[in-house]
Amino acid sequence: MADLQTPLVRPKRKKVLVDYLVQFRWILVIFVVLPASALIYFNIYLGDMWSAMKSEKKRQKEHEENVQKVVKRLKQRNPKKDGLVCTARKPWIAVGMRNVDYKRARHFEVDLSAFRNILEIDPERMVAKVEPLVNMGQISRATCPMNLSLAVVAELDDLTVGGLINGYGIEGSSHIYGLFSDTVVALEIVLADGRVVRATKDNEYSDLFYGVPWSQGTLGFLVSAEIKLIPIKEYMRLTYTPVKGPLKEVAQAYADAVAPRDGDPAKVPDFVEGMVYSATEGVMMTGVYASKEEAKKKGNKINSVGWWFKPWFYQHAQTALKKGEFVEYIPTREYYHRHTRCLYWEGKLILPFGDQFWFRFLFGWLMPPKVSLLKATQGDAIRNYYHDNHVIQDMLVPLYKVGDALEFVHHEMEVYPLWLCPHRLFKLPVKTMIYPEPGFEHHQRQGDTSYAQMFTELWINWFPFAWLLNY
Numbered sequence: 001m002a003d004l005q006t007p008l009v010r011p012k013r014k015k016v017l018v019d020y021l022v023q024f025r026w027i028l029v030i031f032v033v034l035p036a037s038a039l040i041y042f043n044i045y046l047g048d049m050w051s052a053m054k055s056e057k058k059r060q061k062e063h064e065e066n067v068q069k070v071v072k073r074l075k076q077r078n079p080k081k082d083g084l085v086c087t088a089r090k091p092w093i094a095v096g097m098r099n100v101d102y103k104r105a106r107h108f109e110v111d112l113s114a115f116r117n118i119l120e121i122d123p124e125r126m127v128a129k130v131e132p133l134v135n136m137g138q139i140s141r142a143t144c145p146m147n148l149s150l151a152v153v154a155e156l157d158d159l160t161v162g163g164l165i166n167g168y169g170i171e172g173s174s175h176i177y178g179l180f181s182d183t184v185v186a187l188e189i190v191l192a193d194g195r196v197v198r199a200t201k202d203n204e205y206s207d208l209f210y211g212v213p214w215s216q217g218t219l220g221f222l223v224s225a226e227i228k229l230i231p232i233k234e235y236m237r238l239t240y241t242p243v244k245g246p247l248k249e250v251a252q253a254y255a256d257a258v259a260p261r262d263g264d265p266a267k268v269p270d271f272v273e274g275m276v277y278s279a280t281e282g283v284m285m286t287g288v289y290a291s292k293e294e295a296k297k298k299g300n301k302i303n304s305v306g307w308w309f310k311p312w313f314y315q316h317a318q319t320a321l322k323k324g325e326f327v328e329y330i331p332t333r334e335y336y337h338r339h340t341r342c343l344y345w346e347g348k349l350i351l352p353f354g355d356q357f358w359f360r361f362l363f364g365w366l367m368p369p370k371v372s373l374l375k376a377t378q379g380d381a382i383r384n385y386y387h388d389n390h391v392i393q394d395m396l397v398p399l400y401k402v403g404d405a406l407e408f409v410h411h412e413m414e415v416y417p418l419w420l421c422p423h424r425l426f427k428l429p430v431k432t433m434i435y436p437e438p439g440f441e442h443h444q445r446q447g448d449t450s451y452a453q454m455f456t457e458l459w460i461n462w463f464p465f466a467w468l469l470n471y
């Protein structure tokens, strides 16, 4: 482990043009990106409504036709001269900030843009069958009115099922259900040779089933997924608990929030997340589903965080540091998407005054800017600047290491806020990218059970060198 005592020397450098471009990017964002985003969102919304109005049979039929188009296109490829197979999706459309320079080289494009429909929501099997471009906002809009939800709803509306499976996805319920890919029941995949297969955990394609998560789309084209649904209630009863003390104590408070109450495994909160605001301050949040009757009882506070003028969620949670612990009821769907409007705290970088009262009232309904449009309008200078200076980093660390990890991140970067989100790591029949430490069954650590190790996602998203820009 690095020496955490000696502070790092942080070199000074002069501001250059691109620093100013980043600093004044909000001008472009307000006048171009936000209005365009709103139009696109409206258009997508209409598209979803249109798709939802078609019968299930019709959607399924269109799906099969579209799969056949992919197969046909793959057969046109001449491996000797056509280069690697890629989706035709432009890199800036994805929410992820991964460097996708490989798409600048010659490649053979396959268009998957038609795969954006919910094919079926089956309350009997408790499974939703969806196409890969279906996003979280679309899916919760369809399932929540049925008192159903995906077990893991990643928070940003724009995150797609395909990305969450081929990459990974996590949410405050992952300490119960695991990563997004752990909630998948079956995958329909077009292989490079044009075969269409359905992979499940125990059929002949189980290796593919377990191989796809984290594969970044390298094993084939995902064309639909069947995902587990859970029953939900209309409200989330959320408790905000402040903690003040050194990072080790913040980590302990977080571990306590994940732990079952009174040691009873049945008493695990439905949702847990932690926010670390400085080297000595954090707020832990635990949520439990609640019925409308319970929420509306006299004396209970209902907070509809989804309204456009509401304070940004991470700042709202931060008020617990002053107010002390408090409890409120949040409509469930609004809770799921609590970080959408401000893109966690990335919104603050893009629109430094976006969190102000006047801005929220006047323009909050235009938020968030569509990440794809931000990326499309940034130009090479800002793009490269972000690659060099901006960090969006997910660290998956065992729960018992969170204190050490926080201290390490503090020493190396000193950036806040940080997001903590627990997830259960299942012991799978095959080795995957993250796998329990060998022998973990014999060394139970904080939060572990005999069949799963408890991990944490520690999410960093900020300019580590922000002091350069005086943000």
Ligand SMILES: *[C@@H]1O[C@H](CO)[C@@H](O)[C@H](O)[C@H]1NC(C)=O
Binding pocket: 145, 146, 147, 291, 292
């Ligand atoms: C969802 O649950 C509420 C309250 O329990 C109930 O009133 C409502 O009818 C349910 N909706 C559906 C579609 O089952």
